[in-house]
Amino acid sequence: MSLLSLTNVSAFYGPSQALFKVSLRVAEGQVVALMGRNGMGKTTTVKTIFRMLPVAGGELLFDGHDLRRLASHRAAKLGLGLVPEGRRCFPNLTVEENLIAAARPGHWDFKRVAQLFPRLEERRSQSAASLSGGEQQMLAIGRALMTNPRLLVLDEATEGLAPIVRQEIWKAIGTLKHESGLAILVIDKSLKELARIADEAVVLQRGETVWHGPMADVGNGVAEQYLGV
Amino acid sequence: MTRETLFNAVLGLGLFAFPLWAWWAEEPFMITLSTRVVILALAGVGLNLALGLGGLVSLGHAAFFGIGGYAMGILASHAQSYTPLMEFPFVIEGTKSMPVIWLVAVVASALAALVIGALSLRTSGVYFIMITLAFGQMLFYFAISWPAYGGEDGLSIYVRNSFPGLNTLDPIQFFLICYAILGAVLLLSARLAASPFGLALNAARQTSERVETVGIRPYRLRLTVFVISGMITGLAGALFADLNRFVSPSMLSWQTSGEIMVFVILGGVARLFGPVAGALLFILLEHVLGGLSEYWHIYLGLLLLGVVLFARGGVIGTLAGQGGKHG
Amino acid sequence: EPVKVGMITTLSGGGAGLGVAIRDGFMLALKQSGTTDVEVVVEDDQQKPDVAVQLADKMIQSDKVDILTGIVWSNLAMAVAPAATAQGKIYLSPNAGPSALAGKGCHPYYFNVAWQNDNLHEAAGAYANSAGLKNSFILAPNYPAGHDALAGYKRMYKGDLAGELLTKLGQTDYASELAQIRASGADSVFFFLPGGMGISFLKQYADSGIGLPLVGPAFSFDQDILQAVGDAALGVHNTSQWNKDLDNPANAAFVAAFLAEYGRLPSLYASQGYDTANLLLSAMAKADISDKDAFLAALRAADFDSVRGKFSFGPNQHPIQDIYVRQVVKEGDIYTNKLVGVALEDHSDVYAAECEM
Amino acid sequence: MSFLLLAEQLLNGLQFGVMLFLTAAGLTLVFGVMGLINLAHGSLFMIGAFAAAAVAAASGSFLLAVMASIAAAAAAGVLVEVLVIRRLYARDHLDQVLATFALILIFSEGTRWLFGSFPLFLDIPDYLSGPVTLPGGIDYPLYRLTIIGVGLLVALGLFLLIARTRLGIQIRAGESDREMIAALGVNISRLYTVVFALGAALAGLAGALIGAIQSVQVGMGEPVLILAFVVIVIGGIGSIKGALAGSILVGLTDTLGRALLPGLFGLFMEPADATSIGSALSSMLIYILMAVVLIVRPTGLYGARA
Amino acid sequence: MAEPILSVTKINKSFGALKASIDVSLDLRVGEIHALIGPNGAGKSTLIKQIAGGLQPDSGTVRFLGRDVTALDTVQRAQMGLGRTFQISALAMEDSVLQNVMLGALGASGRPFRFLRPVLKDKALRETAETALARVGLSEQALMRTSDLSHGQRRQLEVAVALTMRPRAFVMDEPMAGLGTSGSQRLTRFLDELRHEAPILLVEHDMDAVFALADRISVLVYGSVIATGTVDEIRAHPEVRRAYLGEEE
Numbered sequence A: 001m002s003l004l005s006l007t008n009v010s011a012f013y014g015p016s017q018a019l020f021k022v023s024l025r026v027a028e029g030q031v032v033a034l035m036g037r038n039g040m041g042k043t044t045t046v047k048t049i050f051r052m053l054p055v056a057g058g059e060l061l062f063d064g065h066d067l068r069r070l071a072s073h074r075a076a077k078l079g080l081g082l083v084p085e086g087r088r089c090f091p092n093l094t095v096e097e098n099l100i101a102a103a104r105p106g107h108w109d110f111k112r113v114a115q116l117f118p119r120l121e122e123r124r125s126q127s128a129a130s131l132s133g134g135e136q137q138m139l140a141i142g143r144a145l146m147t148n149p150r151l152l153v154l155d156e157a158t159e160g161l162a163p164i165v166r167q168e169i170w171k172a173i174g175t176l177k178h179e180s181g182l183a184i185l186v187i188d189k190s191l192k193e194l195a196r197i198a199d200e201a202v203v204l205q206r207g208e209t210v211w212h213g214p215m216a217d218v219g220n221g222v223a224e225q226y227l228g229v
Numbered sequence B: 001m002t003r004e005t006l007f008n009a010v011l012g013l014g015l016f017a018f019p020l021w022a023w024w025a026e027e028p029f030m031i032t033l034s035t036r037v038v039i040l041a042l043a044g045v046g047l048n049l050a051l052g053l054g055g056l057v058s059l060g061h062a063a064f065f066g067i068g069g070y071a072m073g074i075l076a077s078h079a080q081s082y083t084p085l086m087e088f089p090f091v092i093e094g095t096k097s098m099p100v101i102w103l104v105a106v107v108a109s110a111l112a113a114l115v116i117g118a119l120s121l122r123t124s125g126v127y128f129i130m131i132t133l134a135f136g137q138m139l140f141y142f143a144i145s146w147p148a149y150g151g152e153d154g155l156s157i158y159v160r161n162s163f164p165g166l167n168t169l170d171p172i173q174f175f176l177i178c179y180a181i182l183g184a185v186l187l188l189s190a191r192l193a194a195s196p197f198g199l200a201l202n203a204a205r206q207t208s209e210r211v212e213t214v215g216i217r218p219y220r221l222r223l224t225v226f227v228i229s230g231m232i233t234g235l236a237g238a239l240f241a242d243l244n245r246f247v248s249p250s251m252l253s254w255q256t257s258g259e260i261m262v263f264v265i266l267g268g269v270a271r272l273f274g275p276v277a278g279a280l281l282f283i284l285l286e287h288v289l290g291g292l293s294e295y296w297h298i299y300l301g302l303l304l305l306g307v308v309l310f311a312r313g314g315v316i317g318t319l320a321g322q323g324g325k326h327g
Numbered sequence C: 001e002p003v004k005v006g007m008i009t010t011l012s013g014g015g016a017g018l019g020v021a022i023r024d025g026f027m028l029a030l031k032q033s034g035t036t037d038v039e040v041v042v043e044d045d046q047q048k049p050d051v052a053v054q055l056a057d058k059m060i061q062s063d064k065v066d067i068l069t070g071i072v073w074s075n076l077a078m079a080v081a082p083a084a085t086a087q088g089k090i091y092l093s094p095n096a097g098p099s100a101l102a103g104k105g106c107h108p109y110y111f112n113v114a115w116q117n118d119n120l121h122e123a124a125g126a127y128a129n130s131a132g133l134k135n136s137f138i139l140a141p142n143y144p145a146g147h148d149a150l151a152g153y154k155r156m157y158k159g160d161l162a163g164e165l166l167t168k169l170g171q172t173d174y175a176s177e178l179a180q181i182r183a184s185g186a187d188s189v190f191f192f193l194p195g196g197m198g199i200s201f202l203k204q205y206a207d208s209g210i211g212l213p214l215v216g217p218a219f220s221f222d223q224d225i226l227q228a229v230g231d232a233a234l235g236v237h238n239t240s241q242w243n244k245d246l247d248n249p250a251n252a253a254f255v256a257a258f259l260a261e262y263g264r265l266p267s268l269y270a271s272q273g274y275d276t277a278n279l280l281l282s283a284m285a286k287a288d289i290s291d292k293d294a295f296l297a298a299l300r301a302a303d304f305d306s307v308r309g310k311f312s313f314g315p316n317q318h319p320i321q322d323i324y325v326r327q328v329v330k331e332g333d334i335y336t337n338k339l340v341g342v343a344l345e346d347h348s349d350v351y352a353a354e355c356e357m
Numbered sequence D: 001m002s003f004l005l006l007a008e009q010l011l012n013g014l015q016f017g018v019m020l021f022l023t024a025a026g027l028t029l030v031f032g033v034m035g036l037i038n039l040a041h042g043s044l045f046m047i048g049a050f051a052a053a054a055v056a057a058a059s060g061s062f063l064l065a066v067m068a069s070i071a072a073a074a075a076a077g078v079l080v081e082v083l084v085i086r087r088l089y090a091r092d093h094l095d096q097v098l099a100t101f102a103l104i105l106i107f108s109e110g111t112r113w114l115f116g117s118f119p120l121f122l123d124i125p126d127y128l129s130g131p132v133t134l135p136g137g138i139d140y141p142l143y144r145l146t147i148i149g150v151g152l153l154v155a156l157g158l159f160l161l162i163a164r165t166r167l168g169i170q171i172r173a174g175e176s177d178r179e180m181i182a183a184l185g186v187n188i189s190r191l192y193t194v195v196f197a198l199g200a201a202l203a204g205l206a207g208a209l210i211g212a213i214q215s216v217q218v219g220m221g222e223p224v225l226i227l228a229f230v231v232i233v234i235g236g237i238g239s240i241k242g243a244l245a246g247s248i249l250v251g252l253t254d255t256l257g258r259a260l261l262p263g264l265f266g267l268f269m270e271p272a273d274a275t276s277i278g279s280a281l282s283s284m285l286i287y288i289l290m291a292v293v294l295i296v297r298p299t300g301l302y303g304a305r306a
Numbered sequence E: 001m002a003e004p005i006l007s008v009t010k011i012n013k014s015f016g017a018l019k020a021s022i023d024v025s026l027d028l029r030v031g032e033i034h035a036l037i038g039p040n041g042a043g044k045s046t047l048i049k050q051i052a053g054g055l056q057p058d059s060g061t062v063r064f065l066g067r068d069v070t071a072l073d074t075v076q077r078a079q080m081g082l083g084r085t086f087q088i089s090a091l092a093m094e095d096s097v098l099q100n101v102m103l104g105a106l107g108a109s110g111r112p113f114r115f116l117r118p119v120l121k122d123k124a125l126r127e128t129a130e131t132a133l134a135r136v137g138l139s140e141q142a143l144m145r146t147s148d149l150s151h152g153q154r155r156q157l158e159v160a161v162a163l164t165m166r167p168r169a170f171v172m173d174e175p176m177a178g179l180g181t182s183g184s185q186r187l188t189r190f191l192d193e194l195r196h197e198a199p200i201l202l203v204e205h206d207m208d209a210v211f212a213l214a215d216r217i218s219v220l221v222y223g224s225v226i227a228t229g230t231v232d233e234i235r236a237h238p239e240v241r242r243a244y245l246g247e248e249e
């Protein structure tokens, strides 16, 4: 059974429809890549999952719970962890406070996150507002991990990171997948890395699911057709 | 024509037609009441420039309202008692001529706005709200304890000031003067909002960093709009004093600032006719509810609450749809 | 044809108590008279001058009233009365008596049925002399009525001043002033702090343990306020043109009727409202409102039984009356005042001389 | 002025400052930390005072009265938050201004409707009344010393709550991004209800404590409201330390201004003018102070630099 | 060789104990793209802020068009012709896309204090603005509200605003961030041409873009420039590989 499943989900921004019957599934321990060009509805999909945007139609299930009926925090508590687009660190909090604010008991705690991103340990009591862009990105990832999720959603989580850090993060994601069996929904522009890590792929175009299948098949024309590569 | 323009037109015409009807029906108080709406709307239009366009939430606009009022009170009281305002180094006489009074009111408010703005604009956000409040309060306490012009008792002017060619004592004529001014100022503020200046100011409200990087100084934009805004509110103050033939420190109190702000928010921030709708609704409620019960403030409060909760973007925002409104 | 009266008074906010008392007193008198010839429009001025002006406009232009009354505060009276009388309306002041309207600004259409602002303070000064107080510390808020209060006290008081302070209008904490009083070597304190300011001052004064004799005008020792002050006010001497135990039949009837009607003892303000209405009724009995001169003459005669006993108008149409000394006492559970003497007899005001009428 | 008097005035300034802090404490939470402009803070203060007066009259116990004030204000806070404020977090500050302005009207007249137009009686309990003699020979009211104590305790408690606890961190996070903190699994709605109620309770507590030495009447909250905003802004929004520092600065300035200015002007002026001008200036003093502080430090004493 | 358009000399900047710029010197010459790379938190954005104004260096000088501009503020530098994009989009979100670019054009016109004529009727400004939108491929979105743009579209708009100013030099802080693969490729082609209009100082973590575009690359690590050189030199630089590139390729 899939951990997360969206079936024919539609959503609107005010009067304009942004999602048209989007469907996708993420099974336990699976990594799914959500792909599409700029403005195609990837982030919007994430927002519906996290109840930041009402669902106009369709079905939204996580671990058998109907997400549509849940408030944002309840959905999150079921085990959804988010690294949002644009980082959205709490600027008035220090690095440490950003992490504490999100913490729920489990494998990931401040120590583990600090091991993953030593830079955060160094900047521990600096306010998030004064962090460099990449440092904020690390913080956003660390913060999501602190919630000890069962499904991690990464929306452009490697944006603005140095190549070497990006490699670290992909490695870490790989470890998460393999060792802790974490399910991951990932949005990223690096096809190469996605190809390496993802099991399945879903491609959105103008708010519609236009393709889904094994990640391995993305190479065969899909990328050219839908991603403009 | 969008719904908003349509609504504005109805509002503008209605506000004109009603007093004419009252004149015909010989209900002079209804004219007075309409005049009051027009003048308070004018004060709101002034604030709305700073608040809506510039994002400058000033809780000190009573200062300009009061300065305008006192410009009228001081000049007219000297004219009334035939004593010069100042004898050294040159003689300044009081006056009962509205245009002169307006000029003085506008210049005095502009100067005050320049000083207050120049200092206050160093801050932003809530700090700005509070520092403008502070300047307003300084003037308020000054006026209360300054005995020369009546202190807390204020100044009474027995006869309304004059306007060449018109009989200002006739309510409908005074109304027309005020209405014409409001019309002119609304036109001006519509122009301003659409102008290059308006564009830059509007952007500076949202991201002053961006405005700087295209080579424009947000501080100057803001100071300019603050001064224009103060001038308009000052003019409204002079008219208000003339309407009441009376001026007192209560025109300078923070409650007055708050009330002007309430007009703006109630009508719809950054909407051209927002302050007009707001002032109209508020005065109407006050008038209708005031006779209803000793505890009429409760009803007023509940109605206002209803507007905030269910009518987003103020009266105009609700009736005319969202477009254009920020926040 | 009935007389239309417009009553503008404060019925909401912190000052509502005074307006309510005036209104209640006024209405009680009308009710007792059983007259159907008076029509009253009552409106709330919210203690804002510009609202009061607007209401006056409304009553004059729309309700077409003949007479205005009701205003509690000097600054509101200043905003309304001159303009109203200039438009040929009669104004009967049930409370405020700013000096501007008693002197140069006096007007044949303006009558004050309460007192000129200085009166009670002058009486306090006179009382201080008779009580042998020699070194007073005096304080009042920094606004015209406060200045008048200090001036009024000093006009009669013959001793020295240990100190003089103008406090902030609406001030609620007096620790700093109390410290200065304590350090000043004064033998008594005169204060004029109307409304909540007085309550705060009295409580804090009592708690400070300074313990010097206090003197003040009746405003801070009014029936409706005393219950809120409690023990802190006990024994304080204050001056007033009225008290509930004034021994005259009109007063006894008034107190009893007020208590019966509203379930509380009347206050100073209620007595003033009551007198105002009775003055009006007395004039109506003598003349018709349409005959302005006759009606004004009838008002000037003040031919009614005032609850304060003797009452007549001076040349500026302000009262000539006795002003008494009262002391705060506790009767059962109720704090109230009892008369202890007369401070000034047949007192008018110093501004009358400036009035050319 | 003697040294002793000066010392006493300093103490008065400090005391007034702490009293201001007490009135501002609830607002520090709601405005400083949650970022909500709550003009109805003064009304909650008033509710506390009225509840205390009513319960004190009925029960004769000051302690019960204080507890009642906390409970009543907190209850009003919950009600207001759930019915009104909750819908406004995401809105413009200006909508909050209008809504809470409406609440002032409702609360003021509602209170008058319930309790009548006349001030209520609330007094200091016997065990706290009267002066005590401090070292140095100053007679100082015990009750005011108590207020200093309570105020400092509240300051400490708030500081710990906001700066040191996870709850405090989450509240602050919610101020900058409610949606995000909710997506991290924090029930921010309930948290904010609780915080708002706590802020209201503190306002109520202040109302009861201060009501005992002031006048318990409708409208008593308005001057409190302005002063509370003033001290928070001087201190820097969001900082408890700042609010305390701002309060004490304002308290000292105001008290010393009142005590010293008339005398100062008296050195070179007619006494009557000196009294008048000196007191006029002293009533403007805290606003001058605020303007100067903000001109020099546009985000207050301890505010986060922009 | 002619004096570089933009140069910084021996710039130092610390935040408390943290040294964000240490003796940084670099320059930007006519027609080139000079890429600035380095680990996160190395001080790239800090350096950009010191170049564009808004942050004063503790010591050192910034020269632009032959003038010492160290003491000038952001506005003055912008007026001289320094075009800048932000790492995190700074746009007027409530305004339309067109209005945002108009703002740039207005700034470049140097006459923002005009009060009465509607700005949208100003042909010259409008043309500048529409051209810029067309160049980044946002013409269709001109009338959309900026907040309705997707993340990537906003990045494009950032660049468009900078274009309207017809600057003498660009400083761009991670313009590719958030652009998808196709978007990045497009922007890469675009910048490639843009360098002939004005040189670009480019901060970027997208190595595909950097390697494709840069004439020279400087590498900033812990506030110091550890290397400057051509693409090949930098690629091969062991220190750079260790601190920044990792085992990529």
Ligand SMILES: Nc1ncnc2c1ncn2[C@@H]1O[C@H](COP(=O)(O)OP(=O)(O)OP(=O)(O)O)[C@@H](O)[C@H]1O
Residues within 6 Å of the ligand: A013, A018, A036, A037, A038, A039, A040, A041, A042, A043, A044, A045, A085, E147, E148, E149, E150, E151, E152, E153, E178, E180
């Ligand atoms: N707050 C909003 N209001 C209205 N429309 C929006 C809003 N946010 C996004 N949109 C529109 O919805 C569409 C999908 O946007 P979304 O952010 O989901 O794209 P995306 O696939 O995440 O793109 P990117 O890769 O650029 O982040 C876009 O066309 C955008 O214009």
Ligand SMILES: Nc1ncnc2c1ncn2[C@@H]1O[C@H](COP(=O)(O)OP(=O)(O)OP(=O)(O)O)[C@@H](O)[C@H]1O
Residues within 6 Å of the ligand: A123, A126, A130, A131, A132, A133, A134, A135, A160, E015, E018, E020, E038, E039, E040, E041, E042, E043, E044, E045, E046, E047, E087
């Ligand atoms: N105002 C500040 N106060 C304290 N430290 C700061 C401040 N601004 C920046 N820093 C620190 O200075 C360092 C350099 O920051 P900068 O933003 O310049 O990095 P960067 O090279 O742009 O990194 P990135 O590639 O991640 O954007 C960072 O470690 C950051 O935390």
Ligand SMILES: [Mg+2]
Residues within 6 Å of the ligand: A042, A043, A044, A085, E150, E151
């Ligand atoms: Mg996206």
Ligand SMILES: [Mg+2]
Residues within 6 Å of the ligand: A132, A133, A134, E044, E045, E046, E087, E173
């Ligand atoms: Mg950076």
